[in-house]
Amino acid sequence: MAELHISKVSKHYGDFKALHNIDIQIDNGEFLALVGPSGCGKSTLMNTIAGLEDISDGQIRMANKDVTNLAPKDRDIAMVFQSYALYPSMTVYQNIAFALEIRKRPKDEIDKEVKRVARLLKIEHLLERKPAALSGGQRQRVAMGRALAREPKVYLFDEPLSNLDAKLRVQMRTEIKKLHKRLNTTTVYVTHDQVEAMTLADRIAVMKDGHLLQLGTPAEIYSRPVNMFVAGFMGSPAMNFISTTISRNDLGEFVIELTASQQASYSLSLPNGTDYSDWVGREIIMGIRPEHILADPQQLPAVLCDIEVTEPTGADLLITTSVNETEIIARVSPESEVTASRAHELFFDLKKAVFFDPQSQDRLNLASTKSL
Structure with missing residues (x-):
């Protein structure tokens, strides 16, 4: 040794x-x-x-x-x-x-x-x-x-x-x-x-x-x-990267903008505790793992997505769809009632999302709002 x-x-x-x-x-x-x-x-x-x-x-x-x-x-x-x-x-x-x-x-x-x-x-x-x-x-x-x-x-x-x-x-x-x-x-x-x-x-x-x-x-x-x-x-399927923008809603919450089925737009509230002030109105890359996009009802932000392809693997069901004109993959339970060529709500666990600078491609080390 x-x-x-x-x-x-x-x-x-x-x-x-x-x-x-x-x-x-x-x-x-x-x-x-x-x-x-x-x-x-x-x-x-x-x-x-x-x-x-x-x-x-x-x-x-x-x-x-x-x-x-x-x-x-x-x-x-x-x-x-x-x-x-x-x-x-x-x-x-x-x-x-x-x-x-x-x-x-x-x-x-x-x-x-x-x-x-x-x-x-x-x-x-x-x-x-x-x-x-x-x-x-x-x-x-x-x-x-x-x-x-x-x-x-x-x-x-x-x-x-x-x-x-x-x-x-x-x-x-x-x-x-x-x-x-x-x-x-x-x-x-x-x-x-x-x-x-x-x-x-x-x-x-x-x-x-x-x-x-x-x-x-x-x-x-x-x-x-x-x-x-x-x-x-690292990860298979790989992490999804979605180009988006951050804004504030009427309640002062930080939200991201997503467009999915039939060009419907969604403003998803980001979890409290992180300060995104420097990125409001700017392009940002959100990274989210396939297993953090769920198909069953959750207390999470939902987006109605057109399901393009489903791939059963036994332990999981892989779903291919598009958000913000970017193809993404979700890994969900094989018991989920999701079929191809139909729209289905997908739930994004934004607590697990990470954000990247689109220029440097480095992960952002965002400040906590508690320290402000």
């Missing part, structure tokens, strides 16, 4: 900057997920931690030791690559056992550990095969087994579940969570799958174009995104 400190790390390839002053403190036993679109720099950052890529600036410390210039073999890490990186001439058993043999562990201990990992990953029947005889998903499980058989200071996972089928991916996600809880080993996990990040990680680092945009708990990232990119990237 080891604390990992990535301090102002940058990586340049000629004039191209792949990483820009990344600064992340990972505590002992913490599980950190790195997420972002392809090309955002998350795998490059992973490789610098592993020592597979030199850094251009900054420092990497592990267990309070500077490992910036150490070779990968001297960093006491175990890494699972997206590309498997198995030894083709070795059997599955030998691939898993190899790192333990290098450390001169007793033969019976190695055998016990290999078989334990094989049971965990459901690959007992593959132990005598070589990588060429395995499917992509089987190779990935063997690569995971090779890392799990060791007890390093830090685990590094580079999209380890990407080649597994949906059912096995869920099972392995659970097993990884159980394993981390049992071993409490510091873990850095790269994924493009936000569900993996949300369910596995203690904290999530969201990256874009080599920049760290936000670092926080899954709840913080999901509920209080720093900007529209983070808000739209």
Whole structure:
């Protein structure tokens, strides 16, 4: 177990900057997920931690030791690559056992550990095969087994579940969570799958174009995104963004203006306690999650919407409609009596809405009216 400190790390390839002053403190036993679109720099950052890529600036410390210039073999890490990186001439058993043999562990201990990992990953029947005889998903499980058989200071996972089928991916996600809880080993996990990040990680680092945009708990990232990119990237379906204006009604309440079915206009009162004075009469972007737009009668502001598409998913019903000439999605109960090509009232939980500056796309930190 080891604390990992990535301090102002940058990586340049000629004039191209792949990483820009990344600064992340990972505590002992913490599980950190790195997420972002392809090309955002998350795998490059992973490789610098592993020592597979030199850094251009900054420092990497592990267990309070500077490992910036150490070779990968001297960093006491175990890494699972997206590309498997198995030894083709070795059997599955030998691939898993190899790192333990290098450390001169007793033969019976190695055998016990290999078989334990094989049971965990459901690959007992593959132990005598070589990588060429395995499917992509089987190779990935063997690569995971090779890392799990060791007890390093830090685990590094580079999209380890990407080649597994949906059912096995869920099972392995659970097993990884159980394993981390049992071993409490510091873990850095790269994924493009936000569900993996949300369910596995203690904290999530969201990256874009080599920049760290936000670092926080899954709840913080999901509920209080720093900007529209983070808000739209985390969550499936993505957060809805509605361009609107804020005004005051005759009671002095702050309201937003929405137009929906047959161009009918609605003034929805915003919850008390927040001061929107600086944005009255100005364009603003409201972000609201699909699950915060409801279809059943609530003590919430309602808007009559033309339902364009309904998509039953079993646990939910996804509804597509338009507000302010913007397509939005609501996630409602599958028992809701909503049908396509008809109008239906949707109820907006504005207490859960967040607001963004349309120019900078940053989330607004609005003052409380109680402090005025």
